[in-house]
Amino acid sequence: MTEKSIIATPRRLPGALAGLLRATYEVREPEGDVAAPGEFAGYAEGAEAVFATAFDDMDEGFIRDLPESVKLIASIGVGVDHIDLEAAKRRGIAVSNTPEVTxxxxxxxxxxxxxxxxxxxxxxxxxxxxxxxxxxxxxxxxxxxxxxxxxxxxxxxxxxxxxxxxxxxxxxxxxxxxxxxxxxxxxxxxxxxxxxxxxxxxxxxxxxxxxxxxxxxxxxxxxxxxxxxxxxxxxxxxxxxxxxxxxxxxxxxxxxxxxxxxxxxxxxxxxxxxxxxxxxxxxxLPHIASATWESRSAMAMRVLANINAYFETGAPADRVV
CATH class of the missing domain: 3.40.50.720 (NAD(P)-binding Rossmann-like Domain)
Structure with missing residues (x-):
């Protein structure tokens, strides 16, 4: 484990966002575009935060299998219906989103x-x-x-x-x-x-x-x-x-x-x-309402701010649970 805090993500991040995160944190991503079934928990071992998108289905089983080290799920986007919030709450895992910017x-x-x-x-x-x-x-x-x-x-x-x-x-x-x-x-x-x-x-x-x-x-x-x-x-x-x-x-x-x-x-x-x-x-339309340079850039900066706030203060700014 490096001196940097560790962030794990079930899917590869866009290059610009990955670069922003890597400037401060160690980022662990799947070898392919998306983690294979059963793969994520293994390479997330030691990670304190998990980066999520609306297409990452984080149900009760997913959250149950997360390493004990994980204390934050930082989701990009407003909706959090892809995350079992009650399961996260039971595990003591904070969940954040990126409201308002889109x-x-x-x-x-x-x-x-x-x-x-x-x-x-x-x-x-x-x-x-x-x-x-x-x-x-x-x-x-x-x-x-x-x-x-x-x-x-x-x-x-x-x-x-x-x-x-x-x-x-x-x-x-x-x-x-x-x-x-x-x-x-x-x-x-x-x-x-x-x-x-x-x-x-x-x-x-x-x-x-x-x-x-x-x-x-x-x-x-x-x-x-x-x-x-x-x-x-x-x-x-x-x-x-x-x-x-x-x-x-x-x-x-x-x-x-x-x-x-x-x-x-x-x-x-x-x-x-x-x-x-x-x-x-x-x-x-193919789910592109937020697909503008302005919205996506603001979403990236907002999720980064939530992750930074968690590591600095113990709580993300846009905490859902």
């Missing part, structure tokens, strides 16, 4: 998906690729105007609020549901808090910004979809399993819903379902 880019992506889904840009792009100069001339292929419609935001946290701010530029009427509604939110974003059922019935566009928890798994299922307008458009940049994708696919195929714009998928990290991405009324 908020603007996530909100920008949401607005892009709203426009793309409402205006059926996916179908227009397919026609343009044929070389056709004038397509979508018949009513069954027309899109919807975004301006002036009702936007329902499920989850009025940092991202939901930024989406509401941008939505005002499109004269969207904003309704929302959140665990802690307040008159201050209503006033600041010209919004109105409603019950979830009312939001599903009233909204023309439904945008998901809630964390993945047991109570939000398949929050949008067949029963929820039945409450929506047939002209409704659904947007998801939160977590894929918040939507029951098979129910969504059936609704999009049958015309029960107008369109969807998705950046996250129930099957991640496995491939997107072909029957979803092949639909002309679905606009898919």
């Amino acid at each position: 908020t603007a880019c996530l909100a920008d992506t949401t607005m892009g998906l709203i426009i793309a889904a409402c205006r059926r840009f996916r179908e227009g792009l397919d026609i343009a690729r044929t070389g056709e100069g004038r397509g979508m001339l018949t009513p069954e292929t027309w899109g919807q105007r975004v301006t002036g419609r009702t936007l329902g935001i499920i989850g009025m946290g940092n991202v939901g609020k930024e989406v509401a701010k941008r939505a005002q530029g499109f004269d969207l009427k904003i309704i929302y549901t959140t665990p802690r509604p307040s008159p201050e939110i209503d006033k600041a974003y010209n919004a109105r808090a409603v019950a979830l059922d009312d939001l599903l019935k009233q909204a023309d566009i439904i945008s998901l910004h809630c964390p993945l928890k047991p109570e939000t798994h398949h929050l949008i299922d067949g029963a929820a979809i039945e409450k929506m307008k047939p002209s409704a458009v659904i947007i998801n940049i939160s977590r894929g399993p918040v939507i029951d994708e098979m129910a969504l696919i059936a609704a999009l195929k049958s015309g029960r819903l107008f369109a969807a714009g998705l950046d996250v998928f129930e099957t991640e990290p496995a491939p997107i379902r072909e029957e979803l991405y092949s639909l002309p009324n679905v606009f898919c």
